[in-house]
Amino acid sequence: MSPMILDGNAAASQLRDELRQKITALATQGKQPGLAVVLVGENPASKVYVANKAKQTKEIGMLSVEHRLPAETSEADLLAIVEKLNHDPAIHGILVQLPLPEHINAEKVLESINPDKDVDGFHAVNAGKLAIGMNALVPCTPLGSVYLAKMYKKDLSGLHAVVIGRSNIVGKPVAQLLLQENCTVTIVHSRTKNIADICRQADLLVAAIGKPLFVGADMVKDGAIVIDVGINRVPKPDGGSKIVGDVDFDAVKDKTAAITPVPGGVGPMTIAFLLANTLRAFELSEARNH
Ligand code: GUN
Numbered sequence: 001m002s003p004m005i006l007d008g009n010a011a012a013s014q015l016r017d018e019l020r021q022k023i024t025a026l027a028t029q030g031k032q033p034g035l036a037v038v039l040v041g042e043n044p045a046s047k048v049y050v051a052n053k054a055k056q057t058k059e060i061g062m063l064s065v066e067h068r069l070p071a072e073t074s075e076a077d078l079l080a081i082v083e084k085l086n087h088d089p090a091i092h093g094i095l096v097q098l099p100l101p102e103h104i105n106a107e108k109v110l111e112s113i114n115p116d117k118d119v120d121g122f123h124a125v126n127a128g129k130l131a132i133g134m135n136a137l138v139p140c141t142p143l144g145s146v147y148l149a150k151m152y153k154k155d156l157s158g159l160h161a162v163v164i165g166r167s168n169i170v171g172k173p174v175a176q177l178l179l180q181e182n183c184t185v186t187i188v189h190s191r192t193k194n195i196a197d198i199c200r201q202a203d204l205l206v207a208a209i210g211k212p213l214f215v216g217a218d219m220v221k222d223g224a225i226v227i228d229v230g231i232n233r234v235p236k237p238d239g240g241s242k243i244v245g246d247v248d249f250d251a252v253k254d255k256t257a258a259i260t261p262v263p264g265g266v267g268p269m270t271i272a273f274l275l276a277n278t279l280r281a282f283e284l285s286e287a288r289n290h
Contacts, residue, residue, distance in 0.1 A: 004258040006148040006227075008265040012272035016060050019275050023061040026282075033282035034063035035093040035119065035274070036085045040078060040104065041071035046097045053095070056271050062278060063090060075104045079112050086114040092285055093119035093278035098169075116284060119277040122169065130176045137277055141208075142174035144269025145227045146181065149204055152225055152258035157182035159225075162202035164188050164195070164215070164246070170208040170229050178204070195219070207246035215247040217255055226252060226259040229266050 026032065035057050039050045050066065057064035067081055078096075085094045094117045100106045110118075115125035121139040129136035149156060161183035165171035175185045183204065188195045190209075199205055199219040207215050208229035220226060230246030245262030253259050260266055 001257075003253050003256045004152050005253075006151055006258055006260045006265060008144070008148060008260060008268040011148065011151060012144075012268035015269075015272040015276065016056065019272075019279055020060040022279060027061060031282075031286075032061070032063050032090075033093070033278050034065060034088075034091045035095065035278045036065040036067065036088075036091045038067040038069065038078070038081060038085075038094070038096045040069045040073050040097070041101050043099065046099070050097055053271055053274060057275060057278075060275060062275065065091060071101050073101075073104075075108070078104060078109055082109065082112050086112075086117065091117065092282040093117055093274075095120055095274065116288075117281055119274055119281055121173065121277070127168065127173070130173060133180060137281060138177065139169060139173045140270045140273035140277060141170050141229060141266060142177050143273040143276075144266050145170075145174050145206055145208075145229060146177045147269060147273075148260055148266065149206075149225050149227055149258075150181075156204065158184070159203040160184045160186070160201055161204040161206065162186045162188060162199050163206045163208065164199065165208035165210070165229075167208065174206055174208065174229075178206075209246050211246055212244050213246070213248040215252060217248070217251045220252050220255045222255050223257045224255070226256045227266065228260050228262050230262060231267060 037050050037053055039046055054064045054066055085091050094113050096109055110122045113123055115123045118126050118137050121137045126136045130138055161178040163171050163175045166187050166189045175187050178185050186198055188198050196219045200221050202224055204225045206227045210230055212232035212234050226247055228245035228247040232244050233241050234244055235241050243263050
């Protein structure tokens with residue numbers, strides 16, 4: 001049987017429609033959620049992400065504030081901007097785009113964001129809350145990954161989920177979310193022995209290692225759900241470059257029950273959940289103030 005292709009563009013577009021309706025309703029009460037994005041330097045991929053974020057934020061009717069700062073911005077100046085945003089009542093979500101220039105301590109900056117406005121879900125308070133099952137702002141890419149898996153199978157309970165990669169941004173939080181979904185979760189990483197053997201046991205395989213085409217057919221069980229978080233730019237044989245995932249889609253897809261393409265899978269879901277997290281942060285702030 002051919003697999004279900006989990007279409008992130010379609011799912012993200014539907015999510016944005018739902019958010020737009022809620023934001024239109026808030027506007028009738030004179031209320032508007034606001035997202036601030038801070039970009040330091042000239043990383044070309046970051047510039048594209050930030051432009052997309054701003055465009056989509058405005059499209060659904062949220063306030064979008066952008067701070068584009070030169071690469072030589074000092075850590076102190078960046079911390080001062082975050083502090084100002086922390087206290088700005090029009091701003092409900094703050095995102096500092098990563099990577100930051102080397103002279104800036106990224107951890108220090110992320111920890112300076114008010115956890116209630118931390119729409120990336122990267123702050124230690126939110127990571128800790130997620131780990132113990134408390135209400136938290138949860139990282140966007142993991143939310144998008146689990147959402148796509150659930151489009152194929154609503155109840156993931158009891159599945160063996162294998163997560164490839166242990167980053168704070170994707171691997172660890174996606175593992176926490178899958179635990180909350182009652183999966184049996186294994187995380188494999190660069191020091192794991194027999195990665196292929198373990199991956200072959202997965203009912204749900206999440207690839208988040210940033211290695212192009214790492215997951216081949218020998219690593220996938222028949223009928224597995226495969227979620228590819230990778231976004232890797234690779235040269236094309238005839239010149240130029242293209243984007244591929246961590247999964248060799250063409251080699252793997254016919255073994256799977258459902259699989260995300262790259263591009264057009266998890267990628268579009270990340271921004272959709274950033275917007276959803278901003279609305280959530282707004283709602284939490286309303287609840288605190290009333
Ligand atoms: N750089 C690439 N992806 C992300 C993301 O989701 N959040 C932030 N802050 N920076 C990123």
